[in-house]
Amino acid sequence: MPYYKKLVGKKCYLSPRDPDDSSHSAKWLNDVETSMNMSILVAPNELKIRERMEGSLSRMDCEFAIVDLATDEYIGICRLHDIDWVSRSAVFGIVIGEKDYWGKGYGTEATCLILDYGFNILNLETVRLQVKAFNKRGIRAYEKTGFKLSAVQREETYFGQKALNVYCMDILADEFESPYVKEVLRNLTGGE
Numbered sequence: 190m191p192y193y194k195k196l197v198g199k200k201c202y203l204s205p206r207d208p209d210d211s212s213h214s215a216k217w218l219n220d221v222e223t224s225m226n227m228s229i230l231v232a233p234n235e236l237k238i239r240e241r242m243e244g245s246l247s248r249m250d251c252e253f254a255i256v257d258l259a260t261d262e263y264i265g266i267c268r269l270h271d272i273d274w275v276s277r278s279a280v281f282g283i284v285i286g287e288k289d290y291w292g293k294g295y296g297t298e299a300t301c302l303i304l305d306y307g308f309n310i311l312n313l314e315t316v317r318l319q320v321k322a323f324n325k326r327g328i329r330a331y332e333k334t335g336f337k338l339s340a341v342q343r344e345e346t347y348f349g350q351k352a353l354n355v356y357c358m359d360i361l362a363d364e365f366e367s368p369y370v371k372e373v374l375r376n377l378t379g380g381e
Contacts (some may be wrong), residue, residue, distance in 0.1 A: 203303060219301050250269065269307050277315065305369050317339075354366050
């Protein structure tokens with residue numbers, strides 16, 4: 190499937206997702222190491238993922254494929270969902286499904302790109318997320334992009350017969366520096 194460069198970084202770009210991506214997503218979400226950082230309780234099959242993708246498109250959730258800029262390989266998913274247009278807020282989620290891309294900055298860059306979209310295209314004011322306390326790699330990426338700890342939900346989840354904390358983090362529009370959209374706007378307006 191061809192991918193479209195909706196928002197472009199130095200390592201990756203965000204493209205609209207296609208239901209044909211559901212086989213990759215099913216593989217990732219059924220991998221315990223990949224899915225343990227997410228809220229996936231039941232291993233979804235390709236049909237369920239396709240149905241969810243089509244439903245999210247109709248609900249106006251913003252869901253993008255994360256694609257390697259150099260190879261055009263589909264490596265992950267990021268999304269803004271539960272968008273509240275009155276309070277101008279949304280919930281963020283991401284998965285880098287291809288393990289060869291873990292720990293190399295792709296998640297951080299994809300997070301910056303979707304925040305840029307949320308704050309500077311959708312005009313959101315706040316983006317929130319929840320992350321399990323043991324997901325150190327994710328927490329570092331979120332902190333690099335400007336998310337701040339807003340609450341701790343103690344013993345909120347269980348994994349491996351162990352109660353675990355969940356961190357709530359958020360970022361405000363005025364705490365975020367645009368890596369892409371503002372430059373596009375400058376070019377369109379002649380630097381105004």
